[in-house]
Amino acid sequence: xxxxxxxxxxxxxxxxxxxxxxxxxxxxxxxxxxxxxxxxxxxxxxxxxxxxxxxxxxxxxxxxxxxxxxxxxxxxxxxxxxxxxxxxxxxxxxxxxxxxxxxxxxxxxxxxxxxxxxxxxxxxxxxxxx
Amino acid sequence: xxxxxxxxxxxxxxxxxxxxxxxxxxxxxxxxxxxxxxxxxxxxxxxxxxxxxxxxxxxxxxxxxxxxxxxxxxxxxxxxxxxxxxxxxxxxxxxxxxxxxxxxxxxxxxxxxxxxxxxxxxxxxxxxxxxxxxxxxxxxxxxxxxxxxxxxxxxxxxxxxxxxxxxxxxxxxxxxxxxxxxxxxxxxxxxxxxxxxxxxxxxxxxxxxxxxxxxxxxxxxxxxxxxxxxxxxxxxxxxxxxxxxxxxxxxxxxxxxxxxxxxxxxxxxxxxxxxxxxxxxxxxxxxxxxxxxxxxxxxxxxxxxxxxxxxxxxxxxxxxxxxxxxx
Numbered sequence: 019x020x021x022x023x024x025x026x027x028x029x030x031x032x033x034x035x036x037x038x039x040x041x042x043x044x045x046x047x048x049x050x051x052x053x054x055x056x057x058x059x060x061x062x063x064x065x066x067x068x069x070x071x072x073x074x075x076x077x078x079x080x081x082x083x084x085x086x087x088x089x090x091x092x093x094x095x096x097x098x099x100x101x102x103x104x105x106x107x108x109x110x111x112x113x114x115x116x117x118x119x120x121x122x123x124x125x126x127x128x129x130x131x132x133x134x135x136x137x138x139x140x141x142x143x144x145x146x147x148x
Numbered sequence: 149x150x151x152x153x154x155x156x157x158x159x160x161x162x163x164x165x166x167x168x169x170x171x172x173x174x175x176x177x178x179x180x181x182x183x184x185x186x187x188x189x190x191x192x193x194x195x196x197x198x199x200x201x202x203x204x205x206x207x208x209x210x211x212x213x214x215x216x217x218x219x220x221x222x223x224x225x226x227x228x229x230x231x232x233x234x235x236x237x238x239x240x241x242x243x244x245x246x247x248x249x250x251x252x253x254x255x256x257x258x259x260x261x262x263x264x265x266x267x268x269x270x271x272x273x274x275x276x277x278x279x280x281x282x283x284x285x286x287x288x289x290x291x292x293x294x295x296x297x298x299x300x301x302x303x304x305x306x307x308x309x310x311x312x313x314x315x316x317x318x319x320x321x322x323x324x325x326x327x328x329x330x331x332x333x334x335x336x337x338x339x340x341x342x343x344x345x346x347x348x349x350x351x352x353x354x355x356x357x358x359x360x361x362x363x364x365x366x367x368x369x370x371x372x373x374x375x376x377x378x379x380x381x382x383x384x385x386x387x388x389x390x391x392x393x394x395x396x397x398x399x400x401x402x403x404x405x406x407x408x409x410x411x412x413x414x415x416x417x418x419x420x421x422x423x424x425x426x427x428x429x430x431x432x433x434x435x436x437x438x439x440x441x442x443x444x445x446x447x448x449x450x451x452x453x454x455x456x457x458x459x460x461x462x463x464x465x466x467x468x469x470x471x472x473x474x475x
Contacts, residue, residue, distance in 0.1 A: 060422075060423075060426055061422040061423070061425050061426045062418075062419055062422045062423065062426075062463065065419060065422050065462075065463040065464055066463060068464060069463050069464060082437075092437075092440075093429065093430055095437060095440070096429040096430075096432055096434070096440045096444065097425065097426055097429045097430075099429075099440070099441055099444055100425055100428070100429050100444050100447070100450060101422075101425060103444070103447075103450050103451070104421070104422075104425060104450050104451040104454065106451075107254050107449075107450075107451030107452070108254070108451065108464050109254075110464075
């Protein structure tokens with residue numbers, strides 16, 4: 019059976035579509051969690067995603083300098099960078115957490131970004147833990 | 149005269165520091181010893197597991213179990229004491245959280261065996277012997293417990309009534325736990341014996357802490373002379389205080405050593421390491437991504453630091469498979 023990685027996607031509603039739970043255009047990806055700011059994404063949320071069977075976590079934040087709450091995207095950038103190092107020690111490759119900082123108010127690129135990440139994660143295979 | 153309550157104390161995958169903490173109760177220990185009948189304490193007294201096996205179920209009032217579950221003997225003893233005890237107290241950081249030895253979960257059992265019995269420079273093992281669970285010697289079979297792939301906390305293997313954190317737990321909390329059992333004034337099942345607040349709340353250095361901590365460089369405690377009265381984090385020294393339960397008596401803080409997190413997370417938090425990670429990064433002051441990354445890169449072994457005592461009970465730690473916990 020072909021490996022179909024589970025990607026959990028957190029997206030900031032300001033930079034990536036303030037449309038509540040329904041996305042227009044290209045439909046909505048599976049496991050999609052719109053949040054009020056990427057700064058709301060806690061390290062525990064990312065760990066819980068992996069525990070629940072995610073193969074990768076995608077965080078879509080506003081572009082640099084454009085956070086509605088001043089610097090939530092920058093704060094999350096630091097958090098994600100340190101968490102990637104910790105995850106490597108847990109046996110989870112850093113490529114499995116990806117953060118994009120850009121502006122896409124319609125949110126129409128989200129589906130494609132999830133697809134791209136799925137493709138990259140497919141090369142890694144399922145999460146291997148000791 | 150009514151029979152004295154029976155108490156068992158035992159160590160699983162432990163260093164003996166918890167037993168030492170019990171001995172450190174000094175005169176109070178003699179008073180406790182008058183009131184109870186100690187039926188098992190391998191580190192101090194000579195008893196046999198067969199004596200425990202011969203007891204009725206739940207005959208022991210309290211079993212205080214220290215150490216993590218690392219091998220099949222630990223698991224067997226844990227199940228035996230659970231069966232024979234009314235109450236089980238997970239005693240100390242290893243039993244409560246998995247402890248220091250839980251860091252072994254970051255590598256595999258094969259890696260450990262290869263290093264310890266083959267690759268370490270001090271190893272002399274020309275025949276390449278590694279521990280076996282059973283072997284024939286002169287027609288007789290000798291057995292050893294099986295080392296598991298993973299280190300577990302006590303609560304991941306048996307049902308635990310109360311948790312007493314600390315590496316080791318301080319005397320006052322040990323006395324609180326024992327007295328609660330002797331007096332029958334018990335907290336709700338599953339409770340952790342200790343305050344509900346974070347260490348920072350009672351830290352004497354908190355008084356001089358600035359309103360906003362901004363860390364520009366990470367420093368390690370042995371590389372600098374830390375200010376004895378200032379918040380460690382303010383000095384760029386990683387201190388687990390914000391994410392760690394208080395109640396330890398600030399023993400490390402008072403000798404100018406930052407908190408390492410042996411009391412585990414505060415109530416309501418499953419993964420203290422992850423919460424600490426978020427708190428620490430929010431304190432890092434950097435103007436650019438590159439600068440932030442440079443500071444983060446200077447943190448040596450972040451996973452080992454944040455999960456020093458709690459890897460097995462963290463979100464990505466693994467519970468013992470259910471089929472093995474029955475019995």
